[in-house]
Amino acid sequence: MHCPFCQYHDTKVVDSRITLPQNNIRRRRECPECNERFTTFETLQFTYPRVIKRAGYSCQFNEQKLKKGIMRALEKRAVSPEILEKLLDRIQCQICQEPSKEITSQRIGQIVLSQLRFVDEVAYIRFASVYLSFQNIDAFKTTISKLEDQ
């Protein structure tokens, strides 16, 4: 990035932060030549893999659907909007980093659970009960005890 003041060929990033939900990255830059500072905005473009459903068909990844599911699990839990945004961001990044162009809905569920666990245990159990659709109480108990072990 060229400096807009002296046209020096390089600038140093002194601070960057992501603002969700627009996925904008705000960067504070400084020119090492003239020491002027300026701000740039970049849009982070997520490219999601296709989602393979349990029934076998594939569909486009739906950010809204993911968000809704997570928010339902977090209903009435004391989680701030900032934490929710960071959580969604981490999950989205992890989904995008999958090596394949396809991802199973089960894998998405695992990714959500692995991140949700650190945010809120009740939400974790709620999400797990929907996503893993426990067949019986034993399957549920196994998940809870696994959670306790970790």
Ligand SMILES: [Zn+2]
């Ligand atoms: Zn400069």
